[in-house]
Amino acid sequence: MARVNKNDRIGAMIKILTDRPNHIFNLQEFSELFCVSKSTISEDIVSIRNIIDRFSLGKIETVTGAAGGVRYFPKPNWSMVIPIIEKICEILSDPGRILPGGFIYMSDILYTPSKIGILGEVLAHEFIDQRPDFVITVETKGIPIAMVTARALNCPMVIARRDSKATEGSVVTINYISASSRRIQTMSLSRRAVKEGQRGLIVDDFMKGGGTAKGLSELLREFDIDVVGIGVVVSTCEPSKKMVSGYKSIITLKEIDHETGQAIIKPADWLYK
Amino acid sequence: MARVNKNDRIGAMIKILTDRPNHIFNLQEFSELFCVSKSTISEDIVSIRNIIDRFSLGKIETVTGAAGGVRYFPKPNWSMVIPIIEKICEILSDPGRILPGGFIYMSDILYTPSKIGILGEVLAHEFIDQRPDFVITVETKGIPIAMVTARALNCPMVIARRDSKATEGSVVTINYISASSRRIQTMSLSRRAVKEGQRGLIVDDFMKGGGTAKGLSELLREFDIDVVGIGVVVSTCEPSKKMVSGYKSIITLKEIDHETGQAIIKPADWLYK
Numbered sequence: 001m002a003r004v005n006k007n008d009r010i011g012a013m014i015k016i017l018t019d020r021p022n023h024i025f026n027l028q029e030f031s032e033l034f035c036v037s038k039s040t041i042s043e044d045i046v047s048i049r050n051i052i053d054r055f056s057l058g059k060i061e062t063v064t065g066a067a068g069g070v071r072y073f074p075k076p077n078w079s080m081v082i083p084i085i086e087k088i089c090e091i092l093s094d095p096g097r098i099l100p101g102g103f104i105y106m107s108d109i110l111y112t113p114s115k116i117g118i119l120g121e122v123l124a125h126e127f128i129d130q131r132p133d134f135v136i137t138v139e140t141k142g143i144p145i146a147m148v149t150a151r152a153l154n155c156p157m158v159i160a161r162r163d164s165k166a167t168e169g170s171v172v173t174i175n176y177i178s179a180s181s182r183r184i185q186t187m188s189l190s191r192r193a194v195k196e197g198q199r200g201l202i203v204d205d206f207m208k209g210g211g212t213a214k215g216l217s218e219l220l221r222e223f224d225i226d227v228v229g230i231g232v233v234v235s236t237c238e239p240s241k242k243m244v245s246g247y248k249s250i251i252t253l254k255e256i257d258h259e260t261g262q263a264i265i266k267p268a269d270w271l272y273k
Numbered sequence: 274m275a276r277v278n279k280n281d282r283i284g285a286m287i288k289i290l291t292d293r294p295n296h297i298f299n300l301q302e303f304s305e306l307f308c309v310s311k312s313t314i315s316e317d318i319v320s321i322r323n324i325i326d327r328f329s330l331g332k333i334e335t336v337t338g339a340a341g342g343v344r345y346f347p348k349p350n351w352s353m354v355i356p357i358i359e360k361i362c363e364i365l366s367d368p369g370r371i372l373p374g375g376f377i378y379m380s381d382i383l384y385t386p387s388k389i390g391i392l393g394e395v396l397a398h399e400f401i402d403q404r405p406d407f408v409i410t411v412e413t414k415g416i417p418i419a420m421v422t423a424r425a426l427n428c429p430m431v432i433a434r435r436d437s438k439a440t441e442g443s444v445v446t447i448n449y450i451s452a453s454s455r456r457i458q459t460m461s462l463s464r465r466a467v468k469e470g471q472r473g474l475i476v477d478d479f480m481k482g483g484g485t486a487k488g489l490s491e492l493l494r495e496f497d498i499d500v501v502g503i504g505v506v507v508s509t510c511e512p513s514k515k516m517v518s519g520y521k522s523i524i525t526l527k528e529i530d531h532e533t534g535q536a537i538i539k540p541a542d543w544l545y546k
Binding site: 008012 | 296385386387442
């Protein structure tokens with residue numbers, strides 16, 4: 001391929017870098033792709049960093065050393081992200097969403113990639129410094145948020161199952177107590193899914209008493225895995241004392257007024273710091 | 274903000290366009306963001322199209338009319354995608370992956386965003402012309418591939434559940450026959466998840482007899498929804514006659530040799546056309 005001009009190199013590199021967040025690309029790869037020297041690529045990266053900074057599109061980092069290179073990370077642009085989260089809260093507050101039993105219908109938000117993707121980048125940004133090796137959730141509703149968080153962190157996701165399945169191979173199963181229902185529940189994780197000594201990030205869609213997150217922590221302990229964080233989309237204010245501490249929640253469900261059918265749902269306070 | 278130079282505009286626009294595949298961005302939005310005229314933005318889009326074409330990074334389309342603008346679509350670069358799919362087949366062929374009952378352990382591939390994301394773009398590319406309004410799967414292992422396909426199509430995903438759950442509101446439940454086990458199974462879909470007259474794309478991780486895909490088709494028929502396609506990651510050669518026809522599978526599982534423990538797993542023939 002002939003030498004590629006600067007405009008074209010920058011455009012193509014931005015696409016390649018942002019397509020795979022948190023993956024380190026070697027400068028040599030770009031130098032070969034565009035038939036220019038590595039020092040030219042280094043200059044291009046300065047330009048790319050300026051563009052990404054100027055429009056608050058994320059963060060470009062250069063990594064030195066033998067395995068060095070350049071990587072992109074989707075740093076949330078809070079002035080755009082907070083209004084989106086506020087809008088999601090407004091949508092979820094619709095009285096028509098209250099279900100029998102005091103549940104709120106949230107699946108449409110949780111399963112729409114353009115909405116949940118942004119929330120995944122928020123959680124990834126909160127936990128990237130903890131260097132998780134994988135994101136874990138328990139089926140079913142937490143899977144999409146776990147997936148988009150793992151994408152932004154460039155790590156695998158693993159799913160604990162409610163029952164053990166033939167397609168998982170040998171599994172470790174634990175019993176745990178659901179904090180809200182006080183019932184004994186079961187979850188299993190394939191022995192092939194994770195390795196001893198890894199660092200796991202727990203992600204889920206909803207937290208009330210924290211029993212599920214506690215169960216996942218106990219399951220990971222069976223594999224000698226450090227839990228480096230817990231992130232959820234929505235948590236309830238009550239009970240204020242959860243079975244786990246130190247979790248991050250993006251949205252807070254304050255209460256449901258059963259007379260008006262109105263739920264008080266707000267972005268978490270820490271987002272405004 | 275001061276007028277933005279061409280390099281910077283192109284870089285930022287590529288990031289914004291490729292972050293949200295298949296979403297139509299109005300030229301006016303870009304014109305305001307960069308403080309330049311719409312005709313300048315139109316010229317930039319020509320440059321962007323050339324960059325995206327030259328490096329086979331996808332497809333840029335301009336859409337005319339009142340709701341017009343520009344959109345990006347992740348067209349697979351087959352010369353890069355086919356070797357990745359071949360590599361996945363090689364990984365899955367490892368005799369160590371065969372599980373009791375003749376299953377193959379695939380969860381690590383199915384749940385790793387950097388791997389499954391590419392397969393989602395392949396399925397999205399196959400079905401974009403069918404204009405699906407949503408992607409549907411049944412829990413659990415199909416969720417990640419359904420999610421990444423929906424992301425590339427810029428549409429919601431919906432999940433049919435094995436049991437009806439309080440968090441789904443009122444549901445429609447059907448019974449269907451699993452083709453391989455010949456057992457009656459159940460699946461439910463929230464009445465809030467889809468609307469009459471929509472177009473649904475069925476996506477799943479694995480197809481043997483096709484019973485699950487048939488069940489999902491029947492479930493959608495209850496909602497007066499047209500099934501516009503069926504896409505799966507892996508399908509088996511046997512039985513050659515499935516309960517559904519016209520499905521697209523990315524990977525074919527030919528057979529498992531129980532003596533050597535070797536599975537014959539290949540990219541589907543249509544990928545090489």
